[in-house]
């Protein structure tokens with residue numbers, strides 16, 4: 001074996017992180033070994049603490065350290081408007097625009113039978129309950145525009161509509177700042193399909 | 199469309215090869231196992247940015263080297279494109295660049311008119327329906343830009359839905375809704391696939407019938423048609439009508455799908471039917487008739503492209519040795535409809551003379567053990583003779 005057991009173990013641990021291959025894992029490992037003791041300890045503590053404290057918001061399943069996340073606690077939010085997204089980072093992207101005034105529900109994934117992800121894994125029953133209990137008037141679905149995201153959107157729409165709620169899907173458009181010429185044909189087709197009156 | 203030059207690096211049994219190509223006909227001659235097919239397949243790979251017919255990238259890399267790289271100059275619709283294709287084994291990294299820019303969406307897809315003809319194609323009718331669907335899908339994605347996208351999404355949905363149909367822990371009600379969610383996309387993409395298949399088959403069929411008639415002095419007839427689960431003339435009527443009929447069909451088979459546990463309704467179960475003199479060619483036609491029907495279809499593809507604004511590129515891998523005189527002649531005639539031709543032969547035969555007489559603009563290459571040399575003309579007398 002080329003490296004000591006501890007080094008090998010650390011490399012293996014880094015490799016479990018997404019987007020990290022063997023080379024990067026090795027580089028990170030060597031870097032950690034050059035860090036000061038206190039720095040390494042703080043890093044380890046941060047990992048453990050975060051894992052211990054962070055949990056899902058009981059209402060929207062956003063990541064939070066309290067019962068409810070800041071968005072759910074914010075009383076100025078439009079209570080009748082709910083946006084469904086796949087991941088916390090999708091919510092952050094929408095939040096950054098400052099354009100959306102409602103609250104969220106985070107699925108943490110999309111329907112994918114081949115990965116064993118069904119409606120229950122995405123907490124869709126909980127979502128439907130929320131729609132009923134909180135008297136939501138409009139559900140805006142913002143799942144990814146791929147096969148799994150579309151199926152999820154369709155499923156939620158089918159289950160939510162009987163509750164008397166309005167269901168919308170965010171539009172698919174062309175990237176701003178790009179030339180029409182360089183838009184791929186599928187994006188263009190979807191943009192045309194979701195065109196609207198002016 | 200034509201290719202003016204190609205460079206191969208660590209590709210199959212080629213270490214390094216740089217070639218200037220003729221815009222007319224390019225003949226590659228060599229004994230068995232020297233690299234003819236490898237070279238022709240590299241041309242395909244360059245045009246489409248992916249390996250020829252289901253080969254794996256890793257198998258294309260010269261054994262013992264870390265990557266392969268192809269570069270070529272393609273003239274298409276009066277524009278010149280520098281195309282680069284490559285694959286790096288260790289990083290599993292695919293390269294596809296057009297004019298130096300990374301091209302993720304494959305902007306040449308659906309624009310390169312290329313017809314590839316290899317001896318195994320002659321057995322198309324004898325093979326199973328999935329082989330014929332693969333043929334259809336491959337050829338149509340070459341012409342119809344969005345077809346490949348629809349197809350890969352459709353296949354993904356079928357894969358997911360098949361798994362969902364085997365789901366045991368959901369209530370019947372939930373399962374029903376779940377299947378509906380997948381069906382929505384099956385209907386959406388499936389209808390577009392149906393429409394495209396019907397359109398191209400009908401266009402080819404007309405030309406193929408004429409070609410077949412010529413081969414048999416009009417004493418025999420060929421009809422190629424699309425055998426679909428949807429009992430409807432798919433050519434007339436718009437997409438929404440196809441979608442409607444599709445959804446009715448899928449609703450009618452819902453129970454059966456639960457019981458059988460996989461998707462039974464959709465273009466993934468369709469077939470391409472060949473009728474010779476009104477009878478199913480797969481079951482009743484002779485081997486010679488079946489092969490002739492395939493040639494008539496290949497010819498139709500060339501003719502179809504020819505009718506469009508861009509003349510096609512035609513790649514024939516050692517096909518003439520497989521054919522008798524009559525069928526050879528028909529193929530010879532087709533050559534004139536192509537813009538550029540790549541033709542491989544093991545050795546020069548008398549029957550090939552008409553080709554050499556017909557084309558003024560040609561290059562002749564000799565391949566031996568992964569190395570190609572051009573044999574130049576010598577005055578009036580071609581060295582080749």
Ligand SMILES: Nc1ncnc2c1ncn2[C@@H]1O[C@H](COP(=O)(O)OP(=O)(O)OP(=O)(O)O)[C@@H](O)[C@H]1O
Pocket residue numbers: 209210211212228229230231232233234235236237257258259260261516544
């Ligand atoms: N990845 C690779 N690395 C090195 N050599 C390879 C690789 N893939 C295939 N070859 C070699 O290429 C040769 C086959 O070349 P090819 O199939 O082009 O022959 P061909 O000239 O078409 O022969 P035939 O007339 O029999 O069809 C074989 O000798 C094979 O071992």
Ligand SMILES: [Mg+2]
Pocket residue numbers: 234235236515516
């Ligand atoms: Mg060969």
Ligand SMILES: [Zn+2]
Pocket residue numbers: 057058059060061062068069070071072073
């Ligand atoms: Zn919350």
